[in-house]
Amino acid sequence: MTVYFIQAFIYLCAAVVAVPIAKRLGLGSVLGYLIAGVVIGPVVGLVGDETLAIQHFAEFGVVMMLFLVGLELEPKMLWDMRHRLLGLGGLQVGLTTVVVMAIAMALGLGWTLALAIGLIFSLSSTAIVLQTFNEKGLAKTEGGRNAFSVLLFQDIAVIPMLALIPLLALPELVAKAQQLAQQAAEHHEELSLVEGLPGWGYALVVIGAIAAVVVGGHFLSRPLFRFVASAGLREIFTATALMLVIGIAALMSLVGLSPALGTFLAGVVLANSEFRHELESNIEPFKGLLLGLFFITVGAGIDFSVLFSNVGMVVAITLGVMAVKATVLFVLALIFRVKGSDRYLLTLSLAQAGEFGFVLLSYSVQNHVLPAGIAQVLSLVVAISMFLTPGLFIFFDKVVLPRFEAKSNEREADKIDETGAVIIAGIGRFGQIVNRLLVANGVKTVVLDHEAGQIDNMRAIKIKSYYGDATRPDLLHTAGIEDAKLLVIAIDDQERAVELTEYVKHTYPHIRILARAYDRGHHYALRFAGADFIISETYHSALTLGTQAMKELGIHPFRAEQLRQTFVETEAKSKEALYQAWKDNTEESKFNATYRDLFMQLEEALSNEMKADRHDKHASSERGWTPPPKGYIDVIAEMQKDQD
Template structure:
C-alpha cells in the first residue's frame, strides 16, 4: 500500500509543479504534463515499469472526454457534419495510410507490415488536440470543427482496423510463438462476448450492443437519474455518472468495439437530457485528472535507450510522419475549402500520431503482425510526435495566426461610395443593434470596421459595410463626416476609441459624438476626450436584469420600477463628482484612495436612497404601474416566513 501512495504522490507532485509553470510560460498544460513525465521517468527514474499499466488505466480519461464531447453534440448537429466526417476523415485516414505504406515498402518492408504501420500512423491524438482546443478556445473555429470531424472518424476507423490487423499476422511470428498465441486466445475468450463467433453472429452482437446503448440512454437513463437525484446526495449522482460511462466502455470492449466510440455515442444520445449539465460537472474533474495522468505516462514512457540507440532514425521517422500527415491535411484543406489561418490550424493540430497508436501497436504484437523491436521503435515515434504537438500549437499562435491577422488587417481599405447622416465606427454586437435601429427608421448610415471577418459576416446578411480603419482621416472624409450629424464610436480597442473621439472633436466640432464605454475608466476617458454621450455596454442590460430579479424575489413590479428609477437618479447625481475626482488626480492610477473613499460614500447614499419611500409624483415610466397597497412589503415578508416554516 505504501508503494501506491508514493507513486500517486510522485505523479501528482510532478503535475502540480510542472503544469502551472508551463501555463505561465504560455506552453499549455499538455506540454507541462509531458515534461513532468519525462522528468520523473527517463531523467531521474522515480517511476518505471508500472508506467505502462498506469497508462492503460489513464486511457479511460480519453473515454470520458469523448463522452463529454458527445454531450455537447445533438444528433442533428452530428448529421450536419456527415460530409466532412466521412469525406474528409475518410480521405485523411486513407491517404495517410497509403503514403506511409508506400514509403515503407520502398524501404524494403513487406506489405503487411507496411500496411500496419500506415494504419498506426494515420491516427491522431484526440486527447491532446481536444484538450488544447478547449484551453485555447479553438473548438468553435472552422479549423477546430474540421479537425474534430476528422478525429471522430479516426475513432470510428479503429474498429475495422482492429478487425483487419489479425489477418495480417506474419507466419514466422505465429509459428515462433504458437504457445503464446494459445494462451492469449484463452485469455481473450474470458473477456470477450464475440470470440469464436461466426461473422453473422458477431454482427448481431455488435448491433445489439449499439441498440442497448442508444435505447437505454434515451429511455432508461432519465428515470434512473430522476431516482438518484431524488436522494439529494451529490456523491451518488457522481457514482451513477461514473457507472454509466464505465458500464458502456466495458460493454463496448466485450463486443470488440472502441470504448471511446461507445461512450461518445452515449453522450450524443444524452445531449438533450435535462441532466446533461449535471453529468458534465460531475465527470469533468475525473476527465481532467485522468487525461493529465495519461500525458504524464506518455512522457514517462519515452525510452531514451531506444532513442539514443538509433537517434537519427527515430527523429527522422517522427518528423517524417508529422510532415506527411501535415501535407495530406493541408492538401485536403484546399479541396474542402478550409481557408486562412483555419487551414494551418487544421493541418498542424492533427500532424501527430495518437494514443490509439499505442493500442494498435500492442494489439499487433499480440497478434504477431509486428516484431517486438519494431513495435518499440514505432511506440517511441508515436510518443515523440505527441510530445512535439504542443510546439506546433505554439508555432500557430505565435507565428502563423499573427501573420494572417496582419495580412487581413493590412489589406487596402474599401472604396467608400456612400455618405450618410450617421457614421458608425465598429459593427460588432453593439454597433449592429444601433445600425439596425437607425436603418429601420430611414436614417442613412455609413459603417466602418477594420476586421475583415466582421465585414464579411455583415455583408452575408445584407448589411452594407466597408472595410477600413475609422481612425484614418481620409476614410472619415470619404464617408462624408463634414456633412454628417452624428458619429457613433463602437470599436473594440479602448485606446483607439479614445484617440478617435479626440480627433473628431478637434477636427469636426459640429458633429455630435456618441460612444460605447467598456467600464467606468473608459467612460471617463471618452468624456475627457470630448464625447457628448457615453454609455457602458452592460449598464442598461444589467439594470433591467436586476429589476427583474427584484420582481422575482417578491418585490411588487411598481416598487421594483421605483427602486430602479431611484438607482438611476442617485447614479446620475454621483457621476459628476466621481468624474471630477478622477480627472483631477495626477497619479498614474486615477482610481486612487480618494476616489475609492468617495465611491464608498456614494454607495452608502445609494443604500439610503433605496430604503426611502416615494411619496412624490411618479415618473412617466412608472405611471403604467399599479402601486402596491400600504404595508405590502410587510405582508410579503410574513407570507415568505410562513412558507419557510411550512418547508
C-alpha cells in the same frame, strides 16, 4: 499499503507540479503529463516496474473519454456538420493513412504493420489543438471550425480503428503470446461469454450485447436516472454514472469486443438524454485524472536508450510524418476552398500526431500487431511531434498571420460617393442596431468599417457601407465630417476609439460624438478624450435582466421598477466623483485606493437607498405599473425574516 500511498503521492505530485508549468508555457496539459512521467521515470527513477500495471488501469480513462465523445455527438449537430465532417475529416484520415502506409511499405514493412502505423499517425492531438484554439481565440475562425471538424471525425474514427487493429495481428506475435498465455493460465483465468462458441453463436452473443446497450440506454436509463435523482444525493448519481460506464465496458470485454466501442455507443444513445450534462459533469473528473495518469505512465515508460541509439531515425520519422500530414491538410484546404490565413491555421494546427496515438500503440502491442521495439520508437515520434506543436502555433502567430493581415490592410479604401448627417464608425453588432434605427427614420448615414469581411456581409444584406479605417483623417474628410452633425464610434478597438475621439473633438469641435464604451475604464477614457455621450455596451441590458430577475423572485413589478430607477439615480450621483478620482490619479493603474474607497461608499449608499420606501415620486418608467398596497415593503421584510 504504504508502498501504494507513496507511489500515488509521487504520480500526483509530478502532475501537480508539471501540468501548471506546461500550460503556462503554452505546451498544454498532455505534454505536461508526459514531461512529469519522463522526470519521475527515466530521469529520476522514482517509479519503475509498476508503471505497466498502472497503465492498464489508467487506460480506463480512454474508455471514459470515448463515452464523453459519444455524449457530444447529437444527431442534429452531426447532420449540420456532415460536409466538413465526412468530407474534410474523412479525407484527411483516409489520405494520411494511405500515404504513410505507402511510405512504410516502401521501406520494407509488411502491409498489416504499415496500415497500423498509418492509422496511428493519421490522428492529431485534440487536447493540445482545442486548448490552444481557446487560449488564442481561434476557435470561431474558419480555420478553427474546419480543424474542429477534422478532430471530431478523428475521435469518431478511433472506434473503427479499435475494431480493425486486432484483425491485423502478426502470426508470429500471436504464437508467442499464446505461449505466454498458456503459462499464465495456470495462475489466472480470463472470464469470457464467447469462449468455445461456434461462429454463429459468437455472432448472436455479440449482437445481443450491442442490442442490450442500445435498447437499455434508450428505454431503461431515463427511469433509472430519475429514480436515482429523486434521492437528491449527488454522490449516488456519480456512482450510477460510473456503474453504467464500468458495466458496459465489462459487458463488451466478456463478449470479446473493445470496451471503448461499447461505451462510445452508449454515449451516442444517451446524447439526447436530459441527464446528459449531469453525466458529463460526473464522469469528467475521473476521465481527466485517469487520462492524465495514463499519459504519465507513457512518459515514465519511455526508454531513453532507444532514443539515443535511434535519434537520427526518430527525428527523421517525426519530421516526415508532420510534413506528410501538413501536405495532405494543405491540399484538402485548397479543395475545400479554405482561404487566407485559415488555410495555414488548418495545416499547421493538425500536423502533429495525437494522444490517441499512444492509446492505439498500446492497443496494437496488446493485440500483437506491433512489436514492442517498433512501438517504443513510434511513441517517441508521437511525443516529439506533440512537443513541436506550440512552435507551429508560434510560427503561425509571428510569420503567417502578420503576412495575411498586411495583405488585408493593403486593400484600398472604398471610394465614398455620398455624405450624411451621421457618420458611424464600426458596423458590428452594436453599430448595426444604431444604423438600422437611424435609417428606418430617414436619417442619412455613412458607415465605415476596417474589417473587409464585415463590410461584405453588410452588403450581402443590402446595408450600404464602406471599407476603410475611420481613424484616417482623409477618409473622414471624404465621408463629409466637416458637414456632419454626429459621429457614432462603435469600433471594438478601445485605444483606436479613444484616439478617434481625441482627433475629431480637436479638429472638428462642432461635431457631437456618441461613443460606445467597453467597460468603466474605457468610459472614463472616452469622456476624458471629449466624447459628448457615452454608453456602456452592457449597462442597460444588465439592468433589464436584473429587474426581470427581481420580478421572477416574487418582488412586485412596481417595486422592481422602483429599485431599478433607484439604482440608476444612485449611480448618477456618484458618477462625477468617481470620474474625478480616476482622472486625477497619475499612476499607471488609475483604479487606485482612493477610487476603490469611493466605489465602496457608492455600494454602501446603494444598499441604503434600496431599503428606502418610495412614495414621494415615480419615474416615468414606473408609471405604467400598478403600485403594490401600502406597507408592501414591511410585508416583504417580514417574509424574509420568516425565511431566514
